[in-house]
Amino acid sequence: MPATAFSHVLEPVTLGSLQLRNRVIMVPMGTEMGDHDGHLTDREVAYYAERAAGAGLVCTGINAVTDDYEVINEGLGRVDTDAAIPGLRKLAEAFHARGGAVSVQLTAGLGRNINNIDPERLPISASDNTHWLDPSVRCRPLETHEIKVIVQRFKEAAERCAQAGIDAIDIHGHTGYVIDQFLSPVWNRRTDEYGGSVENRCRFAAEIIAAVKEGAPGLPVSFRLSVDHHFEGGRTPAESVEIARQLEAAGLDLLMVDEGSYEAMDYVFPPYYLGDNCMMGSVRMFKEALSIPVLGCGNLTPERAESAIAAGEMDFAGIGRALIADPEWALKLAEGRREDIRPCIRCNQLCVGNAFVGQPLGCAVNPTVGKERERVLTPAATPKRVAIVGAGPAGLEAARVAALRGHTVDVYEKGEQLGGVLWPAATPEFKKELRSMIFWWERQLADLPVTVHLGTEIAADSPELDGADAIIVAVGTEPVAPPIPGLDGDNVVEVIDAHLGADLGHRMVVCGGGLSGADFALEMQEKGHDVTVVEMADGIAPDLLMINRITLLRDHAEAGVTLLTGHRVVEVNAAGVKVDGPDGPVQIAADTVVSAFGVRPATALVEALQARGAVAVGDCVKPAKVGDAINAGFEAAFAL
Ligand SMILES: Cc1cc2nc3c(=O)[nH]c(=O)nc-3n(C[C@H](O)[C@H](O)[C@H](O)COP(=O)(O)OP(=O)(O)OC[C@H]3O[C@@H](n4cnc5c(N)ncnc54)[C@H](O)[C@@H]3O)c2cc1C
Numbered sequence: 001m002p003a004t005a006f007s008h009v010l011e012p013v014t015l016g017s018l019q020l021r022n023r024v025i026m027v028p029m030g031t032e033m034g035d036h037d038g039h040l041t042d043r044e045v046a047y048y049a050e051r052a053a054g055a056g057l058v059c060t061g062i063n064a065v066t067d068d069y070e071v072i073n074e075g076l077g078r079v080d081t082d083a084a085i086p087g088l089r090k091l092a093e094a095f096h097a098r099g100g101a102v103s104v105q106l107t108a109g110l111g112r113n114i115n116n117i118d119p120e121r122l123p124i125s126a127s128d129n130t131h132w133l134d135p136s137v138r139c140r141p142l143e144t145h146e147i148k149v150i151v152q153r154f155k156e157a158a159e160r161c162a163q164a165g166i167d168a169i170d171i172h173g174h175t176g177y178v179i180d181q182f183l184s185p186v187w188n189r190r191t192d193e194y195g196g197s198v199e200n201r202c203r204f205a206a207e208i209i210a211a212v213k214e215g216a217p218g219l220p221v222s223f224r225l226s227v228d229h230h231f232e233g234g235r236t237p238a239e240s241v242e243i244a245r246q247l248e249a250a251g252l253d254l255l256m257v258d259e260g261s262y263e264a265m266d267y268v269f270p271p272y273y274l275g276d277n278c279m280m281g282s283v284r285m286f287k288e289a290l291s292i293p294v295l296g297c298g299n300l301t302p303e304r305a306e307s308a309i310a311a312g313e314m315d316f317a318g319i320g321r322a323l324i325a326d327p328e329w330a331l332k333l334a335e336g337r338r339e340d341i342r343p344c345i346r347c348n349q350l351c352v353g354n355a356f357v358g359q360p361l362g363c364a365v366n367p368t369v370g371k372e373r374e375r376v377l378t379p380a381a382t383p384k385r386v387a388i389v390g391a392g393p394a395g396l397e398a399a400r401v402a403a404l405r406g407h408t409v410d411v412y413e414k415g416e417q418l419g420g421v422l423w424p425a426a427t428p429e430f431k432k433e434l435r436s437m438i439f440w441w442e443r444q445l446a447d448l449p450v451t452v453h454l455g456t457e458i459a460a461d462s463p464e465l466d467g468a469d470a471i472i473v474a475v476g477t478e479p480v481a482p483p484i485p486g487l488d489g490d491n492v493v494e495v496i497d498a499h500l501g502a503d504l505g506h507r508m509v510v511c512g513g514g515l516s517g518a519d520f521a522l523e524m525q526e527k528g529h530d531v532t533v534v535e536m537a538d539g540i541a542p543d544l545l546m547i548n549r550i551t552l553l554r555d556h557a558e559a560g561v562t563l564l565t566g567h568r569v570v571e572v573n574a575a576g577v578k579v580d581g582p583d584g585p586v587q588i589a590a591d592t593v594v595s596a597f598g599v600r601p602a603t604a605l606v607e608a609l610q611a612r613g614a615v616a617v618g619d620c621v622k623p624a625k626v627g628d629a630i631n632a633g634f635e636a637a638f639a640l
């Protein structure tokens, strides 16, 4: 696509009085990079500032405005005292030095969603709701005077932002946090002026908008509204339109349309199963109902962003993780380099996954995230001849980084294509972003001093490595085949071969319910096969991040995959598979049996090449996820 194909996304625009260089807004994403007191660190400022050119406006993750009634969780940003101002000022200055603009997201707190329940201090909410996870804990409805205090705290926080030079303010109204608890009748059963009618339920939010405007005169104010909670009894888009109208009347400058709730957390952090543009269903409805600008987001592709803005369906493209993965998202579109945008593979592994365990944000495909100051690809002091064995994610990333640092790289791959296990792993349509990653490396390596030798199997004594100054070995894994009678039968196919086009019958039993088996089962069931997964453990894909797992299991159920957990495969025979479970042995009929028992590192070659001074990276050290392989490949090449 020529650069002009994205002319609507890239068009300069004003938001209130704020001039923005394009219509891309990086939506708020918490970083866990703040200091112990919840204030911005230089590391965090560097992470945000790196994205200044990749979007017209960059929003920070949430910041609490008060701890009057709720403990502020460690790791959460906070703007509740003047101590936040120096960090905010550094942030604003970093953006302005780069010609960018930055917005700070403010929250009234989590209420019934709070992580750590303090027995001395009941969670706050609009009404006496139960805690979202622990129904034995009842929340305390906020008193009217307490609501007024929180509104006042928003004004004070906005004043601090304005004083520091911040350009805009976003109000966190979604995900079932405190403001959302007031907006929705599912959580708001008040009988005072903050409950009942739509106008009353919106009063708290409307007062916050007014307070922010008063505290930061002239700064545009946006609001993130979950327009579809995606759970029984939660809010629907039609109800949300009424709320949006109230917010507009309160003086809002931009509505950020969003979906999900803690009850449907996969919409808050949409994994690859949800597919492209997964929250765009009702954006047009809001655009038509309002006269203020509207933003749509959620696995948004550049093409959909462009067509939606061009068609008047929305005004701003909300881009989240794609800007973590590639900080130059909009810049590359502007330069006509769409295919150079490093794809976010929507794995949630090191962004959400890290946040969930209180670790700073990272990224599966971009190892510089959170290390923007340290991991600068400067030329190596001594350029070397580098040999890389294996062209999977670890080898390809190592090749890219080594070449960018000025080394001359030869990549040896025994297969006939790049990508390693990623190639078969990416055959399901819902995993197409993994394929995009392979194309991305292909494109990056094409312009670098990298020679790829396909169909070249390296052995311990291969002469190809003789002239190398450094060897990186990234040869991946080999499948595990447990000693089960019949597993070598003609009706058995290894999961990678199954992905790569082996003949597959209608009825299938997938032996092993790890991620590879579980995803394969979903792909096949969706293609019309009748699939049963047999897993010895009590759950499917136990190592998968909780959010992704919620979606996987829902998709399994919707597609009709049969899951047989707590069962062990004891025999493969001509009629299928015999399994043993709590109720004794059972025979499951199958035309094809797929072996997905997992993998083990290809240690023999690794050890032999280590004897020649090689550094091993990726699955050949310890089988893990693609993000681990990429990050390890980066580190090895960066250390050369
Ligand atoms: C079916 C399946 C689905 C998966 N799905 C996901 C997923 O959704 N998300 C995720 O994060 N991870 C997933 N994984 C895991 C992920 O693919 C791996 O963690 C990742 O590919 C490891 O990268 P690597 O570069 O270390 O090894 P590999 O990808 O295994 O690449 C190793 C390469 O080395 C080559 N090689 C081996 N020996 C030699 C030799 N002697 N000479 C030359 N070349 C050699 C191989 O041909 C291969 O190309 C999946 C794995 C499988 C099997």
Ligand SMILES: Cc1cc2nc3c(=O)[nH]c(=O)nc-3n(C[C@H](O)[C@H](O)[C@H](O)COP(=O)(O)O)c2cc1C
Pocket: 027, 028, 029, 030, 031, 060, 061, 062, 105, 172, 224, 258, 268, 269, 270, 297, 298, 299, 300, 318, 319, 320, 321, 322, 351, 352, 355, 361
């Ligand atoms: C690591 C991470 C942290 C997030 N933190 C916030 C947050 O602080 N405030 C918020 O409104 N949304 C937050 N979100 C949701 C995102 O703003 C966005 O809605 C979501 O990532 C979907 O957009 P995307 O597909 O473009 O990433 C977060 C998402 C991620 C991945």
Ligand code: SF4
Pocket: 321, 322, 324, 325, 343, 344, 345, 346, 347, 348, 349, 350, 351, 352, 362, 363, 364, 365, 366, 627
């Ligand atoms: S960790 Fe995965 S989901 Fe998160 S930004 Fe990186 S590629 Fe995207």
